[in-house]
Amino acid sequence: MLVEGFDPRYIKMCYFATLGELGYKTRVSLANGTSEDSPLFDDLHVSFEAFTTSGRRLGSVDPFEVIKPGGFTLIEVEDHVGPGRAIDSDGEDVLGIFHLTPGKFVGQKTTDIELSEIFARISVSDEYIEYHSEEWSVAAGLAYQSIPMNDPRFGGTRSTLMQSPKLLVDAETDTHLILLNISSFQGYDQEISFELAFMAANGERLANHPIKVAPFGFTRVSSRDVLREAGVLARFIELGGNGLVVGFSDRGSVVPLSITRNDRSKGLACDHTLPPMYYLPWWGGAIRKTANQRVRELLFSGDAVAKP
Amino acid sequence: MTTTSSLRKRGIRLTQRAVNPRGRLPRRGYEHCFIEEEGVHSRLHLHHFYSMFLPDVNEPVDAHVHVFGAEGARLGVVSRRLQPLTSLVLPMTEVLAELKSTETLGSVAVDVEPSQTYERKLVEIGPDNARAQSPFWMGYFDAGGSVAYVHSIDQFYGEVFGVPRIAAFAFRARWHRGGEWSSKRLIDAPGLRRADAYLVNYSSSAGETTIRWRGHPDGAVLSERTVTVQPHGAVRVSVSGDDVANAATPVERIRLEVDGLLTENGKPYVMLRYGDGPFSLHHG
Numbered sequence: 001m002l003v004e005g006f007d008p009r010y011i012k013m014c015y016f017a018t019l020g021e022l023g024y025k026t027r028v029s030l031a032n033g034t035s036e037d038s039p040l041f042d043d044l045h046v047s048f049e050a051f052t053t054s055g056r057r058l059g060s061v062d063p064f065e066v067i068k069p070g071g072f073t074l075i076e077v078e079d080h081v082g083p084g085r086a087i088d089s090d091g092e093d094v095l096g097i098f099h100l101t102p103g104k105f106v107g108q109k110t111t112d113i114e115l116s117e118i119f120a121r122i123s124v125s126d127e128y129i130e131y132h133s134e135e136w137s138v139a140a141g142l143a144y145q146s147i148p149m150n151d152p153r154f155g156g157t158r159s160t161l162m163q164s165p166k167l168l169v170d171a172e173t174d175t176h177l178i179l180l181n182i183s184s185f186q187g188y189d190q191e192i193s194f195e196l197a198f199m200a201a202n203g204e205r206l207a208n209h210p211i212k213v214a215p216f217g218f219t220r221v222s223s224r225d226v227l228r229e230a231g232v233l234a235r236f237i238e239l240g241g242n243g244l245v246v247g248f249s250d251r252g253s254v255v256p257l258s259i260t261r262n263d264r265s266k267g268l269a270c271d272h273t274l275p276p277m278y279y280l281p282w283w284g285g286a287i288r289k290t291a292n293q294r295v296r297e298l299l300f301s302g303d304a305v306a307k308p
Numbered sequence: 309m310t311t312t313s314s315l316r317k318r319g320i321r322l323t324q325r326a327v328n329p330r331g332r333l334p335r336r337g338y339e340h341c342f343i344e345e346e347g348v349h350s351r352l353h354l355h356h357f358y359s360m361f362l363p364d365v366n367e368p369v370d371a372h373v374h375v376f377g378a379e380g381a382r383l384g385v386v387s388r389r390l391q392p393l394t395s396l397v398l399p400m401t402e403v404l405a406e407l408k409s410t411e412t413l414g415s416v417a418v419d420v421e422p423s424q425t426y427e428r429k430l431v432e433i434g435p436d437n438a439r440a441q442s443p444f445w446m447g448y449f450d451a452g453g454s455v456a457y458v459h460s461i462d463q464f465y466g467e468v469f470g471v472p473r474i475a476a477f478a479f480r481a482r483w484h485r486g487g488e489w490s491s492k493r494l495i496d497a498p499g500l501r502r503a504d505a506y507l508v509n510y511s512s513s514a515g516e517t518t519i520r521w522r523g524h525p526d527g528a529v530l531s532e533r534t535v536t537v538q539p540h541g542a543v544r545v546s547v548s549g550d551d552v553a554n555a556a557t558p559v560e561r562i563r564l565e566v567d568g569l570l571t572e573n574g575k576p577y578v579m580l581r582y583g584d585g586p587f588s589l590h591h592g
Contacts, residue, residue, distance in 0.1 A: 033493035072524065074494040074561065117475050124343050128493040128590075137499060137585025140456070141493075165355035165395040166445050173455065203393040240379045242556065244355050244395040265453025274459055279357050283451030294363045299393075 380538025466512025486569025
């Protein structure tokens with residue numbers, strides 16, 4: 001499928017949210033995994049842009065580094081965002097996008113490109129996002145490939161069913177959900193309504209928490225705050241302090257990340273979730289829509305079952 | 309798609325249909341490393357995912373945890389029943405105690421077996437070659453407040469569940485060695501106390517490989533080990549802060565490489581410890 005008028009900066013990206021509010025700096029490992037025998041062999045030109053939680057574009061940094069084939073780089077986000085830097089977020093966390101533009105596209109505002117080529121370039125390497133603190137001797141993160149999303153040119157329906165059985169919450173542990181609303185389409189303006197259901201290990205639905213994620217924005221949700229505000233934190237802990245969080249949106253794809261923090265050590269567990277196709281590789285179409293509708297009725301309608 | 313690969317796929321499909329005439333649902337498992345050494349503990353994050361796909365069936369399922377020692381010895385199977393919409397954090401200490409095992413390193417593969425109603429329904433609504441898979445998260449923690457989890461990165465090769473033995477042969481996932489691999493992640497060296505690479509052989513055949521820690525960017529070898537890893541066995545290769553400090557030239561960063569992943573995506577997990585802080589762990 002030929003994608004027309006595609007901004008080549010969005011072919012290969014690394015998108016993420018910073019975690020300054022929790023006390024961590026952010027750095028990313030970027031690499032050029034292409035080799036001479038690959039048709040994708042090319043330099044990668046690194047540029048950057050940042051957005052607020054509400055999706056307001058704070059600014060950008062023109063290409064500042066070239067990664068040669070086989071090369072690596074480690075970039076501190078704070079080198080580009082902060083007081084006196086190219087982008088000042090006023091101390092707020094940002095949604096950042098590092099663009100790794102292949103050399104052959106540099107200088108082009110748009111290009112016509114096969115979707116398969118976009119995915120071939122993405123799949124060359126994961127990018128590693130790391131949250132770190134020298135004070136707490138912590139460096140933890142996660143790796144993923146930043147695929148283009150919410151782009152009307154790609155066709156199809158967009159929905160998200162997140163099932164994350166790594167909800168850990170107790171007196172010293174909280175699990176933060178970070179939800180990014182990214183698009184590779186410049187005119188993208190869709191706010192995504194995302195519903196969350198917090199389930200105890202025994203299947204009790206203890207709380208629901210609907211959120212909205214602005215286009216090019218992100219939201220961080222403290223599971224402990226949600227459970228506390230719903231008056232069910234003690235009940236969740238009593239039932240084991242672990243469970244399942246389910247997220248659902250029938251219009252729009254969000255990137256769901258899970259970060260569990262131990263308040264005592266400041267240690268972090270970070271990972272993304274797995275889409276339904278990992279469980280049922282053939283899942284999709286009308287079957288998926290019908291099932292999603294039932295999940296919505298079961299988990300996101302009426303009141304959560306437990307009340308204090 | 310070439311004519312040859314199209315014909316090959318059609319041949320596989322016809323064979324699968326022939327050996328599975330009753331239309332059972334084949335299931336593939338996923339596998340993780342478990343660590344129970346030096347105060348580090350592991351736990352499996354399981355859930356009844358079938359109830360997310362067929363919420364009206366409302367029946368329990370059984371999660372089977374197949375356990376292997378570091379040398380690939382099959383230690384046994386531990387099963388847990390999961391009710392709809394439930395989840396379970398299953399400590400490896402509990403699993404190993406049930407198997408009367410004292411292994412401190414190895415792997416676990418999980419197969420979540422649906423009830424007959426789920427299976428029948430999935431076969432009914434799924435395509436000809438419908439199958440189910442059981443990815444899961446593995447968590448790691450210690451008493452000092454370290455916490456980590458990682459999603460499945462590769463399948464449990466060599467066995468297929470849910471269909472008779474001959475049919476399983478037709479439905480097994482094909483695997484191949486992964487070739488040379490270099491992590492795309494640069495790890496900061498200052499303050500590093502130790503970095504551990506844990507590699508699992510997800511395949512059904514023993515394989516030899518070399519795991520190596522290098523300084524970056526000069527590429528100096530800081531630590532390396534050539535090992536033969538048995539099927540479903542696991543191995544650790546570490547580099548200490550002293551190794552880094554004693555390198556011939558100052559090392560600012562390190563990276564990991566493997567001369568031959570034992571399966572295509574069988575990258576090692578990387579555990580890092582800085583100063584007196586908690587460890588972190590993620591796939592390389």
